[in-house]
Amino acid sequence: MTTEATAAVKLTRKDFVTDQDVRWCPGCGDYAILSQVQRVLPELGVPREKIVFISGIGCSSRFPYYINTYGFHTIHGRAPTLASGLKISRPDLCVWIATGDGDGLSIGGNHLIHILRRNLNVQILLFNNRIYGLTKGQYSPTSEEGKITKSTPYGSPDHPFNPIGIALGAGATFVARSIDVENQHMPGVLLRAAQHKGASFVEVFQNCNIFNDGAFDYTTDKENKLDRQLRLENGKPMVFGKNNDKGIRMNSQMQAEVIEFKDGLSEKDCLIHDETNPAIAYMLSQMVAPKFPTPMGVFFAIQKTTYEEVATEQINTAKKTRPLTIEQLLKSGDVWTVK
């Protein structure tokens, strides 16, 4: 997001609520995400009018209607393209993208990887419910293999995408994951994303209670979630478990494994999380349940120039070093005068 936060503004959650009826199904995970975003926005110190939410099409893409900032509910898959044009020409704005697993990874996959590559300073929230909600329940690129849906009565033959893997592969500079119901966890991730200079990609596990209910129950299960989630903390060893008695170790052939802290093993044997190491981030993205706990939090965060800062710099330099008026431009080239 933009770094020009103006401390003067003091907003509250309510300032970000619109007068529109929220039209998600009762019980949809989108509500929780909405309310957490509304909680985090005031903390940015950015005036409301400087914030823009841009989305594609899908249940999740209805998001902008419910946030009282500028907003644009565009067309399916194309939100990153509008966000790019807006951010490049208006670097002063704080631009967010709300998208779904269908919108962002199916039809919109290309725009997503390109905005990550170009590292525009925007925040991308990918609501991953592993289903097409709005069109009433077809499988999505993140649906599990063999999934039975309206369009796959015999089970899906596809291997799913790993959104974190895609983002890393595309060269994203900030990659993180959270869960709709984890209202202690998500705000921190959202804040980090907003503060990151460059494109921030946040995968949010989101429950669609109508068409794919319980998709993340294994991970969010109250009883066992501490054994099933790995909370990432930069510079800290990768430890997890109800009693913090398990961890992730890496062997010399770069294979990750879960260890229990017994027989002399302790957190000292664990891999230290390093947000700047792409190999670690990628390895984490490959850790899937039930063999591994599901990593949550910031996988990767590095600094690179943003597209718009270079573009703006070029314009400023051009203005300084080769100033030009429109009159001069028209008269440039081989000009002759007829009397």
Add this chain to the structure above:
Amino acid sequence: MTTEATAAVKLTRKDFVTDQDVRWCPGCGDYAILSQVQRVLPELGVPREKIVFISGIGCSSRFPYYINTYGFHTIHGRAPTLASGLKISRPDLCVWIATGDGDGLSIGGNHLIHILRRNLNVQILLFNNRIYGLTKGQYSPTSEEGKITKSTPYGSPDHPFNPIGIALGAGATFVARSIDVENQHMPGVLLRAAQHKGASFVEVFQNCNIFNDGAFDYTTDKENKLDRQLRLENGKPMVFGKNNDKGIRMNSQMQAEVIEFKDGLSEKDCLIHDETNPAIAYMLSQMVAPKFPTPMGVFFAIQKTTYEEVATEQINTAKKTRPLTIEQLLKSGDVWTVK
């Protein structure tokens, strides 16, 4: 490719040459790739009529015209979509895709990652010349930062894609790299790609001598290439250098480093290449010159079900377990008779 190679056929390179004038610029790297593909095809033991080359638009996408098999020069970026439909409905065919860095990674990026994810059994050759050749020299998604081209007279503000990284992130099951001029190296890679069951992605460094001449000179430089290329071999330590006196080591924090074999260091300290380990493959993809030698060969190769085998299996099962005639189908549902 298809595993139904019929040993009966004995073809030669010449069988794969068409009567069309080849219309690349003299000196273009595409010629070398063409000739190596034509050399490898006879070794597959697949009859000519069972082979199909599909391409998009670009200099590289002219490829099918020059190979005497079935071919389809489609539209910009969409080759994987046609290849998918063809391969799913005709698993008996051996399908190749020829694409460029613009065709495959710019406009066609989404189809590329989706065909890799679905793991259709096709071979994808991405001719990476880091430029748009056919449209006369604009920068491409693989062009270096700051590159000056027709469309970026002030230098490109983009960070480039890493094609290998993208392919891995997308879940590709076979990922490799070779170079147009390396006519000893490329046939082996092509053969491995063809033999792989599933989508094989091969990035080929290709020199565009008109618009981006010398893009790979650093890596291919005759004098120094052994110091600048890391030839990957599965199960072997990562050793390189004119005198095989250097290698790649990984430290406990998963950081790769180049070591020279002195002060007690030897190939024993090197990481062993393991084509089935995604973390190694990804780390290799992040190794870039001049800090690291450029890895060449097969980065990653694993087995997964292919889309078309599951789809075909579903059809066969349905035919067996729930046979249906069109007459039965029409009469299904709530039917009544009027006399």
Add this chain to the structure above:
Amino acid sequence: MTTAGTSTSGRTRTVTPKHDVVIRFAGDSGDGMQLTGAQFTAEAAIAGNDIATFPDYPAEIRAPAGTIHGVSGYQLNFSDHEVFTAGDEPSVLVVMNPAALKANIKDLAQNGILIVDTDSFTEQNLKKVKYEANPLEDGSLDKYQLFKIDITKLTTAALNDMGLSTKEATRCKNFFCLGLVSWLFHRPTEITIQHIEKKFKNKPGLAEANRRAFMAGYNYADTTELFAESYEVKSAPITAGTYRNITGNAATALGFVAAAQRAGRPLFLGSYPITPASDVLHELSKYKALDVVTYQAEDEIAGIGSAIGAAFGGAIGITTTSGPGLDLKAEALGLAAKVELPLVVADIQRAGPSTGLPTKTEQSDLLLAMFGRHGESPLPVIAAASPADCFMCAYTAVRIAVKYMTPVILLTDGYIANGSEPWKLPEVDQLPDITVKFATDAATYKPYSRDEKTLARPWAIPGTPGLEHRLGGLEGQNGSGNISSDPDNHELMTKLRAEKVQRIAQEIPPMRVMGPKSGDAIVVGWGSTFGPIHAAVKQLQKEGRSVAHSHISYINPLPSDLGDLLKNYKKVIIPEMNMGQLRMLIRANFLVDAIGINKMKGKPFTISELVTKISAIMDGRKLEAVQ
């Protein structure tokens, strides 16, 4: 005439015969009104009525309960004579909550029957839809026959010993309603009970609950003497045959499968979900045993691309979509036109522009289908007139695609895609022939040689030895297909491609005219307006007007006898659910001053509005005056 009948309970009841009834069920999206409607439709069909239905549901999956946005409706017209639409205005309206009442009451006919679930008329629910007072109490519904019933309470009471949660029990109220109206229209209960048992055969608990709710409703009507009379709609004189009630989307899917089967080729559908087209994908994905592959692609471009690839390999390539998806397919359609491969693109139109009103109907993609590709790339366009007609149109689209080696665009729309009507099942072997003959002879094969009659080029598929060839989007030489930038060849190919499409006119049967062969006016329509136009013109004819109706199925090429036909009438009137797209084509082609009746409300024409407007035009009155 009113007769006395005997109800199942043995009581004598008054049965009034009716020629037709239009009933609408309306409730919250979650209330199951679509199911109630569909089931009641099945009862009517089996009773031999002619029927037509129109489901109407919101864009949201589940808008917040109790809001206007969340209201879902299902309308059925059943009659003892031929019907062409789901009816202009319901004479019976069943509403499950205040929102449903508010959204639908304006449509109910004067003195119509209004059945209301009073339990939902809580203060909170009334407030949600801004009712100041309870309309059930304030006399505002006096002009209707209002039946206030505690549907929810009665339903849960009927199930109270089954151990269901309140939520589960409440869900059965739609079957209670069904019971009520089944009694009201004198339906036998057995059929519905059989249905329930079949539908819920894996969930016996649910089957039992729904059966009980249904009977509770039925018996409630019967015992309480709630309704003073019941009604009976006799069976309609329908052509003998086997029928099923079918939606347009299901008929489209079956048309494709039948065509592929007749062609003896596998069917390949490459598609990306989009309302209201997704159901064709859902349908087809069930028919794997008939060599149907459905491929849910990453987007619409991949959908059509994969279908072209499959066609290259010898399959029947199909892609289905709605407006925004057709936009995206433009470039690939141009490729398919250039390489002359068979392909069918079905566009189930919805209201635009842009995302528009995605669950509402419109006919506004016609000119997109005609002209929505760069360069000169004319394509055949076929439009279905009714739910059942979708079958033959889909079948024909494949037949023409294969015969002429061309992509074909099939247009239907949300109205007929989701609406249903009885469909007389065809005999598969009596369907028109579809023969696929692949080229195999290497000695004579040329990729762009042409059939004399159709101008089709040969279909040569990979796997055929000696026929290796390369296709592509660059202009190619006629005959060899080799890349050619020869100016004369480009002009020749452009003309050949156009001429090939024109030749399809030889397939088109003569225009059918309903009404006088010449006269004051002819009303010309295309697509889903068939029903309302037909009914309206019939009515006008009854009133003695000199007016005919003729409907166009083939929009490109236009039927060769159309121009002459139009000359026989003083006025040409074209009603469309767009701003006049067919009208433009007709005017350009035949230079007749066709007059449009245009509706852009996301809803089909009503018969009465057409009657009014056609009359006005015939009388030379301005349309604005009657709007």
Add this chain to the structure above:
Amino acid sequence: MTTAGTSTSGRTRTVTPKHDVVIRFAGDSGDGMQLTGAQFTAEAAIAGNDIATFPDYPAEIRAPAGTIHGVSGYQLNFSDHEVFTAGDEPSVLVVMNPAALKANIKDLAQNGILIVDTDSFTEQNLKKVKYEANPLEDGSLDKYQLFKIDITKLTTAALNDMGLSTKEATRCKNFFCLGLVSWLFHRPTEITIQHIEKKFKNKPGLAEANRRAFMAGYNYADTTELFAESYEVKSAPITAGTYRNITGNAATALGFVAAAQRAGRPLFLGSYPITPASDVLHELSKYKALDVVTYQAEDEIAGIGSAIGAAFGGAIGITTTSGPGLDLKAEALGLAAKVELPLVVADIQRAGPSTGLPTKTEQSDLLLAMFGRHGESPLPVIAAASPADCFMCAYTAVRIAVKYMTPVILLTDGYIANGSEPWKLPEVDQLPDITVKFATDAATYKPYSRDEKTLARPWAIPGTPGLEHRLGGLEGQNGSGNISSDPDNHELMTKLRAEKVQRIAQEIPPMRVMGPKSGDAIVVGWGSTFGPIHAAVKQLQKEGRSVAHSHISYINPLPSDLGDLLKNYKKVIIPEMNMGQLRMLIRANFLVDAIGINKMKGKPFTISELVTKISAIMDGRKLEAVQ
């Protein structure tokens, strides 16, 4: 009349005055003929001639040397009177190799001057293009004035002490040619030499080599008395002013920049490279100092998407493309139409369908521009008539987009995009006003309130406190813009969107008619056919025919006086480089039996073919007879 002049060498030479000359340079893609042509054009322009040019190059970057496919040509028409096209047939042809000869000789006028580089007529090169015998020797060129010159040898000889490689030296042969023709047409050498010095100012070696080659060619012509006479074309009577020679693409780019500057807003171009549109991107990418951002997007959809995003933020959003790219922009265009944001989409048309003939010209995207979006989403369409006209059309497109808050489609084509003509530089402050006024008042702001005159909604950009609002593709309520599925509102909005576009007719100046105000025929054109039609009609008028020419710039909406105008003529004739797209619109709108002259050869009309065909139509003869 022939006079005697004095050459630079002091010799007396014969100078024959000419009214106009058409010269074509042709060679291998690598021979630099485009440069020679452009430089010779500059000489003519500075000499005060009126000029028009037509470059014509192959789809391949460098087809194999010496092949027909690799031939690149550049044609210039320069004259002492007004010219409208680059000329039907060259009277001077310069060819650098057998392929260029073979590809071009059929166009050369009888007795035309043919200058040939004999060095390239090797046996191998002759074989490549299937010349059985050397045409320079076998008498087959007898009907031309053949000048055989060892151009390559002479060039390298002139440079032999410079230490250049043979390849480098050989490359300079195009300047040798330029020297030859400069002498032939009596041009001063200074201007070219200045040019060379300016162009190669960072490469003094190259500057010297080219200067020497140029002078070598000039002196060779002079000393050898190669040509019996030289020619002089006097300056044309041209309106006073400052001029530059400009291609359509450069003019388009400048029009956009000028408009953005006048609007006081930054210009944002989101584009994806495609022939022949890429040069607009290349041009604009140079003007950063004028607040121009160019964004090379990942595809055409991202190109338009980014431009819409930028427009939302208050920039002048532009996207440029050619046919296949316009296909892809359809869906986003519909969004822009629905949200009513200003935007300009420029389509530089090329020959289709599909990839077609990408470097050749055509006008076949007109109906795509008109109708290529689902739903009812009419948009203004403006077409440029000549290279210089692209400036005003681009400017106007922005002006209308901003004033009416609508996307505008600008059509040009390969012919005028790459062709050039002298352009009288406008005074920036005399260009029509473009005022941007953003909404700022929170108290009165409504996203979809409307200006009374234009029906435009207000433009409110992020960053404005209190105006936070949400746009989107779902239908919205007039006024508030809130999502609305109200049927009446949808009809209202559909009509408002259409009406807004119609209102643009108030911007359109009355149709200009060249010729009689009524008569036997009017020839109506649009876009790049202006030149040939104008010249052809002038010629027919000279021959005494009662025929007029009128050209349409605004295709949507059509000018309000057009219908009446057409009624004044017995015949309406519409030449188009397509199968009759404007013709269809004219027929549909005005019910006139317009007759088409259609050319689909990837090439502009020649004046003479138009003269022949217009005459034939006026005489009532069948067109086929004259084809």
